[in-house]
Amino acid sequence: MSTDLSKDIELIQLPSDQDSTGRDLGDDEMVKLAAAIESGTLTSTKGQFVKELETRFAKHLGVEHSYACSSGTAALHTAIAAIDPEPGDEIVTTSITDMGALTPILYQAAIPVFADVDPKTYNLTAESIEAALSPKTKAIMVTHLFGNPARMNEIMELARSRDIPVIEDCAQAFGATIDGKMIGTFGDIGCFSLQQGKHITTGEGGLVASDNADYARRMFLFINKAWGYGDAKPDHYFLALNYRMNELTGAVAVAQMEKLEEFVQRRTAIAAHLTEGLSGIPGLETPHVDSGFVHTYWKYCLQIDSDAFEGGLDEFAKQLRDRNIFCAPRYIQKPAFECQVIKDQRTFGDSRFPFTLARPEAVDYSRDKFPGTYAALASVLVLPLNEKYTSEHVKYVVDSIQSVAAGLQKAAS
Numbered sequence: 001m002s003t004d005l006s007k008d009i010e011l012i013q014l015p016s017d018q019d020s021t022g023r024d025l026g027d028d029e030m031v032k033l034a035a036a037i038e039s040g041t042l043t044s045t046k047g048q049f050v051k052e053l054e055t056r057f058a059k060h061l062g063v064e065h066s067y068a069c070s071s072g073t074a075a076l077h078t079a080i081a082a083i084d085p086e087p088g089d090e091i092v093t094t095s096i097t098d099m100g101a102l103t104p105i106l107y108q109a110a111i112p113v114f115a116d117v118d119p120k121t122y123n124l125t126a127e128s129i130e131a132a133l134s135p136k137t138k139a140i141m142v143t144h145l146f147g148n149p150a151r152m153n154e155i156m157e158l159a160r161s162r163d164i165p166v167i168e169d170c171a172q173a174f175g176a177t178i179d180g181k182m183i184g185t186f187g188d189i190g191c192f193s194l195q196q197g198k199h200i201t202t203g204e205g206g207l208v209a210s211d212n213a214d215y216a217r218r219m220f221l222f223i224n225k226a227w228g229y230g231d232a233k234p235d236h237y238f239l240a241l242n243y244r245m246n247e248l249t250g251a252v253a254v255a256q257m258e259k260l261e262e263f264v265q266r267r268t269a270i271a272a273h274l275t276e277g278l279s280g281i282p283g284l285e286t287p288h289v290d291s292g293f294v295h296t297y298w299k300y301c302l303q304i305d306s307d308a309f310e311g312g313l314d315e316f317a318k319q320l321r322d323r324n325i326f327c328a329p330r331y332i333q334k335p336a337f338e339c340q341v342i343k344d345q346r347t348f349g350d351s352r353f354p355f356t357l358a359r360p361e362a363v364d365y366s367r368d369k370f371p372g373t374y375a376a377l378a379s380v381l382v383l384p385l386n387e388k389y390t391s392e393h394v395k396y397v398v399d400s401i402q403s404v405a406a407g408l409q410k411a412a413s
C-alpha cells in the first residue's frame with residue numbers, strides 16, 4: 001500500500017448542503033417568512049406565497065401549470081395519481097433512484113418495473129425502457145440522475161409511438177436542459193424536490209409542472225384531498241391526500257427561486273473546473289455529458305476502475321473521506337429492488353398488494369437483467385458539489401483526488 005499522503009496536506013472543510021456553510025438562506029428568506037407570519041394566513045388555500053411560487057415556477061419552466069406540495073415524494077405521488085393507473089398497471093422506471101420515487105407507485109397500487117441504466121450516465125435509455133414495456137405499461141418515469149439529463153428526445157419518441165405518458169423526476173436536475181429546452185418539459189409531468197440537499201431548498205417541499213390541463217386538474221385535486229375548491233358544487237371527487245405546501249415554506253421557496261439560476265450557473269461552472277482538473281487520470285473518468293445537454297450537477301460523479309487502483313473504489317473513497325471529502329461509493333448501497341419493501345413485498349399488512357397483481361416477469365429482478373445497473377453502482381464515486389465552493393475548494397478537491405489516484409495507482413502491467 002502506498003504512503004499516506006493525507007498527512008502532508010492541510011485539511012480544509014468544504015461547504016455542506018446540510019447546514020449554513022453550503023446553503024444560502026438569509027435575509028431574503030427572513031423578510032418573506034416574516035410577511036407570511038404577520039399575515040396570519042399560513043394555509044396555501046388562502047395565502048399568497050404558495051400561489052406566487054407556483055406562478056413563478058411555471059414561468060421558469062415555461063409551462064402552463066405548476067403546483068407546490070409537501071415533498072418530492074408527494075410530487076411524484078401526485079403525478080402518478082394524475083395518470084391514474086388501474087391496480088396492477090405497470091410503471092417503468094429506474095432502480096438507481098431515491099425510494100421516494102418508487103413507493104408512490106405502490107401506494108397507487110401500480111407495479112414498478114425496472115429498466116436497466118446506461119452505465120456511463122446512470123440514466124434510463126429508450127432501448128432499456130423499450131425492453132421493459134408490456135401491454136400493462138401505464139406510464140414511464142424517467143429520473144435525470146445527479147442532474148444529468150436522460151436522452152429525452154429518443155425516450156419521448158418511443159413513448160409517443162406507444163401513447164404512454166412520461167413523468168420526469170427532476171428532483172436532482174433543476175435548470176438542466178437539452179438543446180436549450182428545460183428538463184421537466186419533455187414529458188407530460190415534471191416533478192421537483194425542495195429537500196435540504198437539492199439545488200434550492202425549504203428543508204422539505206415539492207413541485208409538479210405540466211402543460212396538460214387534465215393532468216394539472218387532477219394534480220391540483222390530489223394535493224387538496226380531491227376537494228373541488230372554487231367549483232359550483234364541490235365534493236371530494238376521488239381518493240386523495242392533503243399534500244399541500246404551507247405558506248411558511250412557500251415564502252422561503254419564493255426567495256430561493258430567485259437564486260435558482262445563479263446556483264445552477266455556479267454549479268455548472270464549478271463542475272467544469274473539476275472536470276478540467278481531473279481529466280486524463282488513468283482509471284478515472286469524469287462525467288459523461290451528451291453534446292447539447294446541460295448537466296446541473298446535484299452531485300459530481302467519477303467513474304473509478306477498481307482494477308486500476310490498490311484497494312479499488314472503496315479504498316479510493318476512504319482516502320478522500322480522510323481528507324474531509326465526504327464522497328459516497330455506489331450512491332445507493334444497492335439497486336432499489338434489493339430493498340426489503342420491494343424484494344420482500346412489504347406493503348399493506350401481510351397482503352403483499354399490489355405485487356399480488358404483478359406479472360412474474362415484472363418482478364423478476366435477476367442480476368443478468370441489469371448489467372448496466374450493477375456496472376454503474378460498482379464504479380460510481382459520488383462527490384459532493386456545492387455552489388459555495390471557492391476556487392480554493394475546487395483546487396483542494398482536484399489536488400486531493402489527484403494525490404489519492406497517484407498514491408493508489410497500480411503499476412502499468
Ligand SMILES: *Cc1c(COP(=O)(O)O)cnc(C)c1O
Pocket residue numbers: 071072073074097098100101143169171172193194195204205206
Ligand atoms: C430527493 C429525491 C426524491 C424525493 O424527494 P423528497 O423531497 O426527498 O421526498 C425523489 N427522486 C429523486 C431522484 C430524488 O433525488
